[in-house]
Amino acid sequence: METLRGIVVLIHLVGFAVLFGAWVVEWVNGKRGITRLMNWGLAIAGAAGLVLAAPWGIEYDLNYAKIGTKLVILIVIGALLGIGAGRQRKTGSVPAAIFWSIGILTLANAAIAVLWR
Numbered sequence: 277m278e279t280l281r282g283i284v285v286l287i288h289l290v291g292f293a294v295l296f297g298a299w300v301v302e303w304v305n306g307k308r309g310i311t312r313l314m315n316w317g318l319a320i321a322g323a324a325g326l327v328l329a330a331p332w333g334i335e336y337d338l339n340y341a342k343i344g345t346k347l348v349i350l351i352v353i354g355a356l357l358g359i360g361a362g363r364q365r366k367t368g369s370v371p372a373a374i375f376w377s378i379g380i381l382t383l384a385n386a387a388i389a390v391l392w393r
């Protein structure tokens with residue numbers, strides 16, 4: 277059970293890496309757009325996160341305030357990805373505030389995961 281949970285955490289981290297990595301690529305190459313990889317990363321992190329939100333394979337209590345906060349932030353990131361992609365389709369670019377919020381909120385969720393004990 278513990279090993280299985282470890283594998284789901286690994287999948288969760290892959291989702292984070294895909295989402296944040298795809299965002300960093302767009303930042304560094306100067307396009308600052310929204311790509312399909314970001315949606316994939318969010319879906320993978322979200323699905324694995326929900327599985328991890330249930331108390332199995334652990335001997336300690338889960339911090340549900342922390343998990344709830346992460347879920348809210350994930351939903352906001354999803355909304356921003358949707359709105360930003362719509363704007364990108366119509367105008368060819370994503371508003372800077374939306375692009376930056378996606379990266380910062382993704383990093384914030386990872387920070388909450390690691391720092392909030």
Ligand code: HEM
Nearest residue numbers: 292321322325326328329343346347350382385386389390
């Ligand atoms: C963009 C969204 C997210 C990012 C970047 C993210 C990031 C992370 C990271 C880096 C860890 C590992 C921390 C550690 O092991 O100390 C983690 C663990 C965890 N995440 Fe997320 N997360 C996200 C969304 C979610 C969501 C939506 C949920 C639940 C609804 C969730 C639930 C959890 C749980 C329960 C763990 C602890 C796993 C364990 O130690 O058993 N995460 N997350």
